[in-house]
Amino acid sequence: MEHLLKVDQLKVNFNTYGGEVKAVRDVSFHVDQGEIVAIVGESGSGKSVTVQSIMGLIPSPPGMIKGGSIQFEGKDLLTLSKRQMRKIKGSKIGMIFQDPMTSLNPTMKVGKQIAEALITHRNFSKANAKNKAVEMLKLVGIPNPEARFQQYPHEYSGGMRQRAMIAIALACSPDLLIADEPTTALDVTIQAQVLELMKELQKKMNTAIILITHDLGVVAETAQRVLVMYGGVVVESASVMELFENPRHPYTWGLLQSIPDTDTSEKKRLVPIAGSPPDLFSPPKGCPFAPRCKYAMDICLEEMPTDYDISDGHTAKCWLNDERAPHPETFARLGETENA
Amino acid sequence: MPKNLVEIKTLKKYFHLGKDVTVKSVDDISFTIRSGETFGLVGESGSGKSTLGKTIVGLHQASGGEIIYNGKKVAELSKEEQRVANKEMQIIFQDPHASLNPRMRVGDIIAEGIDAYKLLKGKQRERRIYELLERVGLLPEHAKRYPHEFSGGQRQRIGIARALAVEPKFIVADEPISALDVSIQAQVVNLMEDLAKTEGLTYLFIAHDLGMVKHISDRIGVMYLGKMMELSDSDDMFQNPLHPYTQALLSAIPKTNPKMAKRERIMLQGDPPSPTDPPSGCRFRTRCPLAMEVCAKVEPSFKEVEPNHWTACHLYDA
Numbered sequence: 001m002e003h004l005l006k007v008d009q010l011k012v013n014f015n016t017y018g019g020e021v022k023a024v025r026d027v028s029f030h031v032d033q034g035e036i037v038a039i040v041g042e043s044g045s046g047k048s049v050t051v052q053s054i055m056g057l058i059p060s061p062p063g064m065i066k067g068g069s070i071q072f073e074g075k076d077l078l079t080l081s082k083r084q085m086r087k088i089k090g091s092k093i094g095m096i097f098q099d100p101m102t103s104l105n106p107t108m109k110v111g112k113q114i115a116e117a118l119i120t121h122r123n124f125s126k127a128n129a130k131n132k133a134v135e136m137l138k139l140v141g142i143p144n145p146e147a148r149f150q151q152y153p154h155e156y157s158g159g160m161r162q163r164a165m166i167a168i169a170l171a172c173s174p175d176l177l178i179a180d181e182p183t184t185a186l187d188v189t190i191q192a193q194v195l196e197l198m199k200e201l202q203k204k205m206n207t208a209i210i211l212i213t214h215d216l217g218v219v220a221e222t223a224q225r226v227l228v229m230y231g232g233v234v235v236e237s238a239s240v241m242e243l244f245e246n247p248r249h250p251y252t253w254g255l256l257q258s259i260p261d262t263d264t265s266e267k268k269r270l271v272p273i274a275g276s277p278p279d280l281f282s283p284p285k286g287c288p289f290a291p292r293c294k295y296a297m298d299i300c301l302e303e304m305p306t307d308y309d310i311s312d313g314h315t316a317k318c319w320l321n322d323e324r325a326p327h328p329e330t331f332a333r334l335g336e337t338e339n340a
Numbered sequence: 341m342p343k344n345l346v347e348i349k350t351l352k353k354y355f356h357l358g359k360d361v362t363v364k365s366v367d368d369i370s371f372t373i374r375s376g377e378t379f380g381l382v383g384e385s386g387s388g389k390s391t392l393g394k395t396i397v398g399l400h401q402a403s404g405g406e407i408i409y410n411g412k413k414v415a416e417l418s419k420e421e422q423r424v425a426n427k428e429m430q431i432i433f434q435d436p437h438a439s440l441n442p443r444m445r446v447g448d449i450i451a452e453g454i455d456a457y458k459l460l461k462g463k464q465r466e467r468r469i470y471e472l473l474e475r476v477g478l479l480p481e482h483a484k485r486y487p488h489e490f491s492g493g494q495r496q497r498i499g500i501a502r503a504l505a506v507e508p509k510f511i512v513a514d515e516p517i518s519a520l521d522v523s524i525q526a527q528v529v530n531l532m533e534d535l536a537k538t539e540g541l542t543y544l545f546i547a548h549d550l551g552m553v554k555h556i557s558d559r560i561g562v563m564y565l566g567k568m569m570e571l572s573d574s575d576d577m578f579q580n581p582l583h584p585y586t587q588a589l590l591s592a593i594p595k596t597n598p599k600m601a602k603r604e605r606i607m608l609q610g611d612p613p614s615p616t617d618p619p620s621g622c623r624f625r626t627r628c629p630l631a632m633e634v635c636a637k638v639e640p641s642f643k644e645v646e647p648n649h650w651t652a653c654h655l656y657d658a
C-alpha cells in the first residue's frame with residue numbers, strides 16, 4: 001500500500017551566529033492512513049523541525065532544507081509553490097502547536113476562526129460554517145458551544161484553548177494531523193481528555209496523527225508506532241509494543257530507565273543517562289549518542305551506524321546490532337536487565 | 341530537632357486583583373512537614389502549590405493563619421531568629437534559566453547567600469564554592485564560567501548548590517525538574533535524594549509528574565483550588581486514594597507499560613472553575629462524579645479518616 005506520508009532522507013540546517021546547526025540529519029519515516037505515530041527524544045533533537053518541514057514552516061533564512069523529499073498523497077511537498085502548499089495545509093494537513101496562544105488569533109472570536117477555515121478551504125456557506133463550527137466545539141468537549149462560539153481566546157482556560165485549536169485543525173477533516181506536544185502545558189486530568197479526544201477522532205475520521213511528546217506514558221497509551229530521535233537523527237523506530245519490550249538502542253534504554261515505576265512501592269534508585277545532550281554545532285562524526293553511551297566502541301566515535309533491521313518494522317541505528325560487534329547478545333541482555 | 345520541622349496552621353494567602361475580586365490561592369490549609377521527610381505536593385495547575393511554598397519560606401506575606409518553624413511561630417521571631425530562619429529555608433525554582441543571573445559567574449551565583457549573610461570571605465569562601473560544586477557533581481573550574489555555558493541539568497545543579505551554600509535545613513523545590521530533559525531529570529532527582537541523606541534536608545517537593553513525586557516523597561498532599569484535599573503516606577495515596585479528585589488524578593497518569601495502558605480511567609468533565617469565584621460547599625463538586633446534595637451546601641472538613649490518612653470529602657462523613 002502507498003503510504004499517506006513518506007519522509008525520505010530529510011536534511012535541515014540553520015545558519016546561526018554560532019555556526020551551522022545540523023538540526024535534522026537524514027531523517028526517514030512514513031505514516032499510514034489512520035495510524036498514530038509518536039516522535040520522542042531529547043530536547044533539541046529535531047522533532048519540531050522535522051514536522052515544521054512537513055508543514056513548510058521552516059523560516060528561511062536562517063533555515064534551509066538541504067536535501068530529501070516529503071511525499072504526501074503522491075506529491076513532493078518540498079517542490080510545491082507557496083499557494084499549493086497553503087491549500088494542502090488548510091484542508092489536508094492540520095497542525096496543533098504546543099502553545100495555543102501563538103496560533104489562535106487573539107483578536108478574532110474562536111467560533112469565527114473555525115468558520116473561516118471551513119469557508120476558505122471547504123467552500124461552506126456562512127450559515128453552514130457557523131453550524132459546523134458549533135458542532136466542532138461540541139465535539140471537542142467545550143461546554144455550552146453556542147455561547148463559547150462568541151468568545152475570544154483569552155476568555156478560554158488553557159485546556160479549552162488547546163481543544164479549540166484541535167477543533168480548528170480538525171474542522172476540515174484533514175487526512176493528517178500533526179500535534180507538537182499538544183498536552184505538555186496541561187494538567188494530567190485535562191491531558192487525558194485531550195488524548196482521549198484525539199484517539200476518538202482517529203477512529204471516527206480515520207485521521208493519521210503524528211504526535212510529538214516527552215512523555216513515554218502518552219506514547220504507550222496513544223500511539224501504534226514510535227520514532228526515537230537523538231541529535232538530529234532517528235535512532236530507533238518500532239511499534240510501541242516492540243519498543244517497550246525489545247528496545248535496541250542505548251539511548252532508548254536510558255529513556256526507559258530514567259522514568260520511575262508507579263506500580264511498585266519498592267524504592268529503586270533511578271538510572272539517569274550520564275553526561276549532557278549533544279552539541280549540534282559540531283555533532284560527533286560517529287554515533288551522536290557515543291559521548292554519553294556506556295557501551296560505545298571505537299567504531300562508534302568514528303562512523304555513523306546504519307539502520308539495522310531488528311525485525312519487521314523495527315530498526316535501530318546502533319553498532320551493537322552489527323554482527324561484528326563483540327557479544328551482541330550480552331549487550332542486548334544488559335539493556336534488558338537494566339530495564340527490568 | 342523537633343519531630344515536625346514545619347507546622348502550617350489555617351494558613352491563608354489571598355491576592356486582591358480588583359476592588360471586589362479576590363483569589364483565595366491558599367485557603368485555610370493546615371498540615372505538618374516532619375523533620376527529614378520529603379513532602380510531595382501535587383494538584384491541578386493554579387491550585388496554589390507555588391503560592392503555598394512561597395508563603396512558607398516568607399516570599400509572600402500570609403493573609404492569615406500561622407507558620408511554625410522549628411517549634412517557633414515565625415511571626416513572633418526576633419530579628420536575629422528571623423534571619424536564621426530565612427537562611428535555613430531555601431527555595432529552588434522551576435526554570436533554571438530564568439533564576440540564574442546571566443551576567444554573574446557561577447561561583448558568585450553560588451555564593452549569593454554566603455555574601456548576603458556575610459558567612460565567609462576570601463580563601464574560605466572560594467573553598468566553600470569548590471566544595472559545593474563538587475557536592476552537586478560539577479567541577480571547581482566551572483566557578484569561572486557563566487550560566488549560558490551549561491546544560492539545563494547542570495544549571496539546575498547550580499541552583500541547588502546556591503541553595504545549599506547557606507546550609508539550609510528546609511528546601512522548597514518548586515517543579516525543579518519540569519524544565520529538564522527526561523534523560524537529565526533522574527540525575528537531579530538522585531542528587532536531591534543523596535543530599536537529603538547526607539545533609540539531613542527536609543523537602544517540600546512540588547511537581548506535576550506524579551511518578552517522580554511518588555518516587556521521591558515520603559508523604560504526599562493533594563491540592564485543588566486553594567484547598568488541601570488529601571494527605572497520606574506516598575504508597576498509601578497511590579494504593580488507596582480516598583478523595584474523588586485524587587482518584588481521577590491518579591487514574592489519569594499515562595502508564596508506560598503498553599500492556600497495562602488500556603485500563604479504566606476516570607475522566608473529569610468540564611474545566612476547573614474560576615479561582616476568583618469558587619463553587620460553594622466542596623470546591624471539587626462541579627467536576628466530581630460522586631457529588632451529592634450536601635456537597636453544594638456544606639464545605640467538607642479536612643479530617644483523619646484512616647490512620648495518617650486525611651481527606652476533605654463528604655463521602656467519608658461518619
Ligand SMILES: Nc1ncnc2c1ncn2[C@@H]1O[C@H](COP(=O)(O)OP(=O)(O)OP(=O)(O)O)[C@@H](O)[C@H]1O
Nearest residue numbers: 014016023042043044045046047048049050062280
Ligand atoms: N529558527 C531557528 N533558528 C536556529 N536554530 C533553530 C531554529 N529552530 C530550531 N533550531 C535548532 O534546531 C535544533 C532542533 O530543534 P527542534 O525545535 O526541532 O528540537 P525538538 O526536538 O523539537 O526539541 P524540544 O523537545 O525542546 O521541543 C535545535 O538545536 C534548535 O536550536
Ligand SMILES: Nc1ncnc2c1ncn2[C@@H]1O[C@H](COP(=O)(O)OP(=O)(O)OP(=O)(O)O)[C@@H](O)[C@H]1O
Nearest residue numbers: 355363365383384385386387388389390391392615
Ligand atoms: N502574585 C499573584 N498575584 C495574583 N494572583 C496570583 C499571584 N500568584 C498566584 N496567583 C493566583 O493564585 C492561584 C494559584 O497560583 P499558583 O501559582 O500558586 O498555582 P500552582 O498550583 O503553583 O499552579 P502551577 O501548577 O500551574 O504552577 C492562581 O489562580 C494564580 O493566578
Ligand code: SF4
Nearest residue numbers: 287290293300318319
Ligand atoms: S552506536 Fe555505539 S555509541 Fe552509539 S548507541 Fe550504539 S553502542 Fe552506543
Ligand SMILES: [Mg+2]
Nearest residue numbers: 047048049180
Ligand atoms: Mg519541539
Ligand SMILES: [Mg+2]
Nearest residue numbers: 389390391514
Ligand atoms: Mg506553580
